[in-house]
Amino acid sequence: MANAASTSLRADEGGMGYLTSLPRRLVVVYLPLAVFVFVLLFPFYWMTITAIKPNDELTDYKHFSPLWVVKPTLQHVRYLLFETSYPSWLWNTMYIAVAATVISIVVSVLAAYAIERLRFSGSRYVGLAIFLAYLVPPSILFIPLALMVFKLGLYDSKWALILTYPTFLVPFCTWLLMGYFRSIPYELEECALIDGASRWQILARIILPLSVPGLISAGIFAFTLSWNEFIYALTFIQSSENKTVPVGVLTELVRSDIYEWGALMAGALFGSLPVVILYSFFVDYYVSSMTGAVKE
Amino acid sequence: MNEAAPMTLPAAPIDSRGILARLRESRLLLGMVFLFPAAVILLVFLTYPLGLGIWLGFTDTQIGRPGIFIGLENYEDLWTDSVFWLAVFNTILYTVVASVVKFALGLWLALILNERLPFKAFFRAIVLLPWVVPTVLSAIAFWWIYDAQFSIVSWSLIRLGIIDRPINFLGDPTLARASVIAANIWRGIPFVAITLLAGLQTISPSLYEAATLDGANGWQRFRHVTLPMLTPIIAVVMTFSVLFTFTDFQLIYVLTRGGPVNATHLMATLSFQRAIPGGHLGEGAAIAVAMIPFLLAAILFSYFGMQRRRWQQGGRD
Structure with a gap:
């Protein structure tokens, strides 16, 4: 469709997109797209190239072009893996993200089914409350939560994060799964009810198998959100070996005035890889959960 | 229902x-x-x-010391605290500028991706990458890109002969503000673009055909078909975008920690700084509470934005 905002006024007056000429499309579509893609991807290139540059090339722009690497090295990766707690940060992040995701999905499936299908009186208000809960940002909650985490004796433990991440995961997943459950025909459930199935059986045998795509979407998104979380992890975790990747890279790899740019970039790169790999396998689920959360 | x-x-x-x-x-x-x-x-x-x-927010709680009720004292202190007002100003500036630019560029990118393109799915996938990776980690990449000495941007501009010495991106107040806003925009564009693209794809082509037959040109089709059909989703997307931007913490924490001379402190980072390293939980909580009215305004805005969709789609009023 030739509806690009930037299109000139009169040129494509008479036709739809497929009639516009190639040179015009080149200027209106491909050129801006190329610029967007370049700007959006350049930091990743820069991250990668820095991560494999030896230190002498890293800060010597006179003899080496910064955009390329002459002698690629794995020294930063080696440093990261064997001389820092990076592997345990990766493990912590994975552990916390998986645990928080599993808990949130189970809880959300039950809640979404209750709100969307049981339709008890007041379920609409519960649905609205869940949506409002999604809008409460962590930057408002972290101070009182820090106090609670401390009083509960969870400070500096994985459980501090596993229990607090559902505060933003449950509203999101519930909201998303409500949308999926809504799209499953009532008739299926009614038949099962008539055949004498209990609500549990309906949920387990009919609704869940039919909403596998929704579960995948919610799971992937929840995992990514937990993996990327920062402010709670920064506030509730103190000891180096309990940190998550985002916090660990930022607080442990930056020492005094000497920035280990190579190691920092390698840390950032490897910390991003798990979510990027997951994302690349499930792009469509990811996009549908992102847009699904926004569409009502 | x-x-x-x-x-x-x-x-x-x-x-x-x-x-x-x-x-x-x-x-x-x-x-x-x-x-x-x-x-x-x-x-x-x-x-x-x-x-x-x-x-x-109404107590003087500190880390390791339970506080007592002190009424509005925290808020009175904040009222006369120039750093707090600077943070409020920064937050609003940051939110408004970043949101507007994110919206404009995001819509543009969405419109481009809605064209007939080869490898469309591929482009859609890679465009979303900045939003997928952990913000802190991409912010670290920006930190390196903004390095005072070894910035790749400075190097490129010097090579192109546009400037003659490296730009001090994060050292100068104005530049630092612009730099963090740019990084926020970079991260936010994909979200806006992909969600708006989903909205664009639901607009029936027959509407464009009808508009074309009636003699509407490209701009008119955009203005009178695309934009009205997209308004409800724009309202929701922008509310989320404003909420995320307004309460942003990570980017600032990585890039500047509020510096230079508090020029980039947002309410969230100031709240953190006073509460956790500073130990004044009560004061930090008061700053966090002060964000709530703004967030409520954004939510109400979204609510009324959603309201519009009913009459727009010819449904019940």
Whole structure:
């Protein structure tokens, strides 16, 4: 469709997109797209190239072009893996993200089914409350939560994060799964009810198998959100070996005035890889959960 | 949609009333059981802390020392605190500029991706990458890109002969503000673009055909077909975008920690700094509470944005 905002006024007056000429499309579509893609991807290139540059090339722009690497090295990766707690940060992040995701999905499936299908009186208000809960940002909650985490004796433990991440995961997943459950025909459930199935059986045998795509979407998104979380992890975790990747890279790899740019970039790169790999396998689920959360 | 609930029973009229009544009773009970875990999590870790946060704002609690109620003292202190007002100003500036630019560029990118393109799915996938990776980690990449000495941007501009010495991106107040806003925009564009693209794809091509037949040109089709059809989703997307931007913490924490001379402190980072390293939980909580009115305004804006969709789609008013 030739509806690009930037299109000139009169040129494509008479036709739809497929009639516009190639040179015009080149200027209106491909050129801006190329610029967007370049700007959006350049930091990743820069991250990668820095991560494999030896230190002498890293800060010597006179003899080496910064955009390329002459002698690629794995020294930063080696440093990261064997001389820092990076592997345990990766493990912590994975552990916390998986645990928080599993808990949130189970809880959300039950809640979404209750709100969307049981339709008890007041379920609409519960649905609205869940949506409002999604809008409460962590930057408002972290101070009182820090106090609670401390009083509960969870400070500096994985459980501090596993229990607090559902505060933003449950509203999101519930909201998303409500949308999926809504799209499953009532008739299926009614038949099962008539055949004498209990609500549990309906949920387990009919609704869940039919909403596998929704579960995948919610799971992937929840995992990514937990993996990327920062402010709670920064506030509730103190000891180096309990940190998550985002916090660990930022607080442990930056020492005094000497920035280990190579190691920092390698840390950032490897910390991003798990979510990027997951994302690349499930792009469509990811996009549908992102847009699904926004569409009502 | 409530009336669409179990309409199973008219087929068996004999004792339908009894079954219906029993069903309704058990549905309420069952609903409570199913909602219980979610309710516990949200009440304990969301509602209660929200209330606790508001309460803390009225106390002088410090780390390791329970506080006493001091009324509005924290807010009175903040009222005369120039750093706080600077943070408010920064937050609004950051939110407004970043949101507007994110919206404009995001819409543009969405319109481009909505064109007939080869490898469209591929482009859509890679464009979303900045939003997928952990913000802190991409912010670290920006930190390196903004390095005072070895910035790749400075190097490129010097090579192109545009400037003659490296730009001090994060050292100068104005430049630092621009730099963090640019990084926020970089991260936010994909979200806006991909969600708006989803909205664009639901607009029926026949509307464009009809508009074309009526002699509408490209701009008119955009202005009178695309934009009105997209308004409801724009309202929601931008509310989320504003909420995320307004409460942003990570980017600033990585890039500047609020410096130079507090020029990039946002309310969230100031709240953190006073509460956690500073130890003044009460004061930090008061700053966090001060963000709530702004967030409510954004939510109401979204609510009325959503309201529009009903009459727009010819539904009930």
